Amino acid sequence: MTALATTVNVMHHAFRAGLADYRAIFTWKSWLAGWMVRVIAQVAFFALLGERIGDDQKTFYLLVGNSILVAALTGVFSLNMTTAERWAGTLPLLVASPSSPIIVFSARGSYLAVDGALSALAALFIAGPMFGMDLPWPRVVAVVPLTALVALASYCFGTFLAGIVFRFRSINSLVVLTTHVSLMAACGVNVPLSYYPDALEWFSRVLPVTNGLLAIRGVLDGADPATILGDAALEAVVAVGWMTLALASFNQLASRGRRDGSLDYGA
Amino acid sequence: MRAFVAGFGLELRIVRAAPDALIPLVTAPVFALIFLSIVRESGRPDLQADALMAPVLMTLWWIALQNAGNMITGDRWQALLEPLLATPASLASVLLGRIVALTCLGLVSFLEVWAIGELVYGVSIPFEHPVALGLTLLVTALATAGVSVAFAAVFVLTRNAYTFTNSLSYPLYLLGGVLVPVAILPGWIQPVSSVIFMSWSADLLRASLKPSPIDDLWQRLGMVVLLGAISFLIGRALLFHVMQRMRAKGELAAA
Numbered sequence: 001m002t003a004l005a006t007t008v009n010v011m012h013h014a015f016r017a018g019l020a021d022y023r024a025i026f027t028w029k030s031w032l033a034g035w036m037v038r039v040i041a042q043v044a045f046f047a048l049l050g051e052r053i054g055d056d057q058k059t060f061y062l063l064v065g066n067s068i069l070v071a072a073l074t075g076v077f078s079l080n081m082t083t084a085e086r087w088a089g090t091l092p093l094l095v096a097s098p099s100s101p102i103i104v105f106s107a108r109g110s111y112l113a114v115d116g117a118l119s120a121l122a123a124l125f126i127a128g129p130m131f132g133m134d135l136p137w138p139r140v141v142a143v144v145p146l147t148a149l150v151a152l153a154s155y156c157f158g159t160f161l162a163g164i165v166f167r168f169r170s171i172n173s174l175v176v177l178t179t180h181v182s183l184m185a186a187c188g189v190n191v192p193l194s195y196y197p198d199a200l201e202w203f204s205r206v207l208p209v210t211n212g213l214l215a216i217r218g219v220l221d222g223a224d225p226a227t228i229l230g231d232a233a234l235e236a237v238v239a240v241g242w243m244t245l246a247l248a249s250f251n252q253l254a255s256r257g258r259r260d261g262s263l264d265y266g267a
Numbered sequence: 268m269r270a271f272v273a274g275f276g277l278e279l280r281i282v283r284a285a286p287d288a289l290i291p292l293v294t295a296p297v298f299a300l301i302f303l304s305i306v307r308e309s310g311r312p313d314l315q316a317d318a319l320m321a322p323v324l325m326t327l328w329w330i331a332l333q334n335a336g337n338m339i340t341g342d343r344w345q346a347l348l349e350p351l352l353a354t355p356a357s358l359a360s361v362l363l364g365r366i367v368a369l370t371c372l373g374l375v376s377f378l379e380v381w382a383i384g385e386l387v388y389g390v391s392i393p394f395e396h397p398v399a400l401g402l403t404l405l406v407t408a409l410a411t412a413g414v415s416v417a418f419a420a421v422f423v424l425t426r427n428a429y430t431f432t433n434s435l436s437y438p439l440y441l442l443g444g445v446l447v448p449v450a451i452l453p454g455w456i457q458p459v460s461s462v463i464f465m466s467w468s469a470d471l472l473r474a475s476l477k478p479s480p481i482d483d484l485w486q487r488l489g490m491v492v493l494l495g496a497i498s499f500l501i502g503r504a505l506l507f508h509v510m511q512r513m514r515a516k517g518e519l520a521a522a
Contacts, residue, residue: 025430034434041437048447049302053309062305174290181297190301191308 010099011107018108022115039119043067043127046190051131060133061217065189067124068216071147072187072209074116075154076179078109079162080172095254101166102250106159106243116151135220142219146212146232153208153239154183160242163250167257183209208242211235270356274364281365288369291329295376296383298322302446303388315390316476319380321446323404324469326376327411328439330369335415336422336432338362349519352510359416359503366415370408377404393476399484400475406488407468410495414464417502423509444469464494 026035046066050059085091094101121144128135161179165172186200187209193201204210215231282288302318342348351358384390394400425431440446442456443465449457460466467490474481513519
């Protein structure tokens with residue numbers, strides 16, 4: 001088997017293992033009655049604040065931002081994987097195997113990007129009409145790949161963070177939750193980027209969500225295609241950037257754990 | 268009562284050793300900043316006080332629900348559930364004590380949002396009715412714990428409590444009128460909200476920050492306590508039946 005075929009084989013099995021994990025958490029019924037209800041409630045929670053403010057445009061702004069944020073929140077969950085492996089007792093085995101841990105982790109959690117994109121789109125297409133928002137056809141179709149891009153970029157970001165958590169596993173939950181609220185606060189989800197100080201605005205541009213969300217807002221507002229494509233390209237660059245950082249750091253962090261014996265369950 | 272006090276003390280010691288349960292205290296100030304930025308950017312400074320109170324209620328509920336969901340499962344995994352049930356103490360009282368300890372610590376979020384509002388935007392909490400505000404926070408912490416015991420009993424029956432704890436946050440914030448009064452919700456949802464203790468708490472908190480007199484303060488405080496107490500009693504009965512069933516089927520041990 002060639003190196004490429006071996007890698008693809010490992011990724012295939014890792015993806016199937018990830019799906020099996022997910023099926024252990026959710027059935028179709030609990031996904032719809034639990035997860036989707038929560039997602040739509042989350043979007044409605046923010047959209048209703050817009051209603052209370054008394055501004056339809058603000059309502060739609062909050063609705064779109066918080067719908068797309070769902071893709072990011074789910075994607076970032078990938079950083080839970082290292083801790084899950086540790087609890088299952090499989091982390092040392094994984095690091096000891098000839099495959100690179102990053103290959104396994106990046107494939108194993110990729111279902112999260114799919115789930116994130118689907119959840120975000122469902123939120124937008126269900127909550128939007130509920131609040132009387134116009135989803136301009138056929139332009140709105142472009143929102144689908146853009147949402148997938150946001151989910152992918154967030155997943156890459158989450159995979160990078162998983163490498164950090166690999167070394168500092170005690171802060172796993174803290175990193176997940178602070179990442180969620182930081183993305184919610186800093187990526188133009190609830191207020192325009194211009195509301196932030198300049199430094200924060202620049203910082204938010206290297207985070208997943210920000211550029212993709214601008215592209216999606218552009219699609220819905222009928223912006224110039226060049227502007228939309230520019231923002232989408234920036235989101236893609238951010239995704240590639242975080243995945244490159246993940247590739248560069250993950251194996252080194254794992255090797256350090258192997259050296260100092262901190263990979264096992266009790267560490 | 269002794270079981271309650273023992274549970275309270277136990278949880279304080281657990282939190283001291285592993286403060287993960289209090290992570291929502293890290294996110295409370297960020298939520299306050301998010302809500303404040305929305306209302307300020309929209310030119311509605313009159314909603315700032317409400318924006319500060321919402322994260323307090325969210326933190327209380329989040330801390331209680333996440334930990335209630337894991338408490339019995341955690342005890343089961345550590346093989347503590349069997350000896351715990353073998354004691355004459357009521358499991359529901361121990362759980363209530365443990366969750367009340369967490370919700371009391373969750374009240375620190377009030378100080379956090381007050382501080383972050385002042386530091387970042389120069390926005391303070393208007394203490395128009397400080398006694399009513401303090402009493403509302405206290406009964407809300409107790410009621411949250413009571414309701415969480417009921418959920419803890421239900422979670423034991425599920426194959427994955429995470430699915431439910433993760434799903435119950437925003438629906439309750441919405442139905443409980445945490446940020447937006449229940450009156451803004453569609454009419455058909457409002458009767459559901461009226462039996463959720465959080466909707467009474469949220470309305471009272473908002474009222475205690477406004478200069479106008481608070482109508483029916485004691486009745487409304489009583490309603491929060493009553494709904495919390497009813498939930499606790501339901502939870503206690505549920506827990507008893509669930510434990511009986513697990514004992515009969517030999518399912519107490521995690522293995």
